[in-house]
Amino acid sequence: MKKLNYDNLYPPEFYHEIPNFDSRIAIRKFLDALDTISMAAISLSYIDDNPCTDFEKNFVKTIHLRHAIVDLNNSFDLLLQIPWMFYRAWSAFNTGGSLRSYSCYNKHDIVRNTDDWVNSAEKECSAKKLMKFLNYINNPLEQKFNNFTNTYINKGLNKTFTVRTLCNTMKHNHALSFTELYKPYVFNINFQNKQVNLRDENVKICFDCKFFEQSNPETPIGVIKANYSKDLEIDIEYFNGDVFRYSDCTHQSDRYDIIQVLNECIDYYDATVDLFENIYNVIYPEIPFCPVLATNGKPNIKIEKDNINLNKYFSET
Numbered sequence: 001m002k003k004l005n006y007d008n009l010y011p012p013e014f015y016h017e018i019p020n021f022d023s024r025i026a027i028r029k030f031l032d033a034l035d036t037i038s039m040a041a042i043s044l045s046y047i048d049d050n051p052c053t054d055f056e057k058n059f060v061k062t063i064h065l066r067h068a069i070v071d072l073n074n075s076f077d078l079l080l081q082i083p084w085m086f087y088r089a090w091s092a093f094n095t096g097g098s099l100r101s102y103s104c105y106n107k108h109d110i111v112r113n114t115d116d117w118v119n120s121a122e123k124e125c126s127a128k129k130l131m132k133f134l135n136y137i138n139n140p141l142e143q144k145f146n147n148f149t150n151t152y153i154n155k156g157l158n159k160t161f162t163v164r165t166l167c168n169t170m171k172h173n174h175a176l177s178f179t180e181l182y183k184p185y186v187f188n189i190n191f192q193n194k195q196v197n198l199r200d201e202n203v204k205i206c207f208d209c210k211f212f213e214q215s216n217p218e219t220p221i222g223v224i225k226a227n228y229s230k231d232l233e234i235d236i237e238y239f240n241g242d243v244f245r246y247s248d249c250t251h252q253s254d255r256y257d258i259i260q261v262l263n264e265c266i267d268y269y270d271a272t273v274d275l276f277e278n279i280y281n282v283i284y285p286e287i288p289f290c291p292v293l294a295t296n297g298k299p300n301i302k303i304e305k306d307n308i309n310l311n312k313y314f315s316e317t
Helices: 023-045 055-086 087-094 116-124 127-136 141-153 163-170 258-286
Strands: 188-190 195-197 205-212 220-226 230-236
Touching: 023 055, 023 258, 055 087, 055 116, 055 141, 055 163, 055 258, 087 116, 087 127, 087 205, 127 141, 141 163, 141 258, 163 258
Parallel strands: none
Antiparallel strands: 188 195, 205 220, 220 230
16 A cells, blocks of 8 residues: 655644635645545555455454545545646636536535635535636646546446545445355255255255235135245235335345455545645645744644554454
């Protein structure tokens, strides 16, 4: 994993504003992105990349993975906001803006120095609008963002999942299901006076069983269809036409391998560090230090950074 260390990023109050740009907001975004990327790095650093069969160890891995996925996903959104706020890109999508179109516009016009305008600008930020703006001003960051989204945001390169899709799954669909934590139903049958495990013996079995009205036990109202191949699946069908498929209430097709998700997260993290550095190299040199607080071109301060050992709080896997 790549290192991300920017000790020369000071709090916003040590920087100077210049007309037509928002320097101190951009610095705040740099610091927020740095903080969030670092949180993802901590989570990933506690995940052993060796496959194992220990259930508890794998469970701990998935805890760190879930935290890393959320922080990595948020990191990209914060990186978008650095040039979005610094260049005032949002203004191009206001009413009458140079890039406003039917498919690309602010839902609400943003007016600087009004109550909560920064929050409104943040809500309007998107990769689509930012890249359209960066292309319009011929800024090299447009290609950097475009490369990142094509590789790590969009489902390109035959990827079955991305950090983005995993995060959205957790937010909007269901908890992540991992192969290493999956425990199939144990189906044993008596065969020739011996207990036989269907899964171990690679035996498949299926059968139907009618069910009846409680108040009228002689009247069948539906059928239960049981099927066991690698796991038990039960479909319930009513004769009135209502069908309840087992496949609709399981994550059977959405299980992920821990190591595959970890590798994707590490690749995403390294690319995020590269993107951070590209943004930093383009924007940071344009932001001057506050002349009141700077001597010899830099703030006359020394920020003490404590070294924190987290091993006593987080057990290594």
